[in-house]
Amino acid sequence: MVAEKLGAKHLVNYRKTPDWADEVLKATDGKGVDIVVDVVGAGSIEQTLKATRFGGAVVLVGLLSKDPNIKVNVMQDILYGSKTLEGHLGASNxxxxxxxxxxxxxxxxxxxxxxxxxxxxxxxxxxxxxxxxxxxxxxxxx
Incomplete structure (x- = not known):
């Protein structure tokens, strides 16, 4: 696997594990990760926010999926989790x-x-x- 060759310690296949954030939380003793770089967009935002620790950051850099009618209140995840959400598309200037x-x-x-x-x-x-x-x-x- 590419990620393993690059030094990843924990790997989760989102296709085999649709609720992949649960695996991330297990690997981090329930804390979540510091930073998530989300290249998918709407189709993964729920799992992305769930996998991010309190006070963590989410960087959105892609739009590879359509809106799946997000089921949770994303605003609550961001506000109550004190998470930072940044969007980056393109190389800026x-x-x-x-x-x-x-x-x-x-x-x-x-x-x-x-x-x-x-x-x-x-x-x-x-x-x-x-x-x-x-x-x-x-x-x-x-």
Whole structure:
């Protein structure tokens, strides 16, 4: 598994364990994690908030799922749990994008690549990204 190779101590497969926050809470003795980076969005926000410790932070960076008619009061989870919710979509501005590019080059970072598609198959790339068919980035060559 990719996450295991990168050093993850606890792994939970959200497809096999839809209530994955319970597993996160077990792994953290009921406390939850400090920070959750949520790439899915509406489809995972309930589990994300549940897995985040009191005073923890949730960073929303993706919109891969549609609104599943969220069943819990998200506002209560955020307010009563004293949690911080931040949204980040895109690279913000040119200066920040340049700074990120410099950091990536300096530290020789390479993202996990799931699949590579030719430009002519961009529709298949979009489908792969939407279906979360493999861990990592979906790349379209131009």
């Amino acid at each position: 040119k200066d920040m994008a340049d700074e990120l590019a410099h950091f990536i080059e300096k530290h020789d970072l390479h993202p996990q690549i799931a699949q590579v598609f030719d430009f002519e198959d961009a529709d298949k790339a979009l489908e792969a990204a939407t279906n979360l068919s493999a861990p990592g980035k979906v790349v379209v060559t131009v």
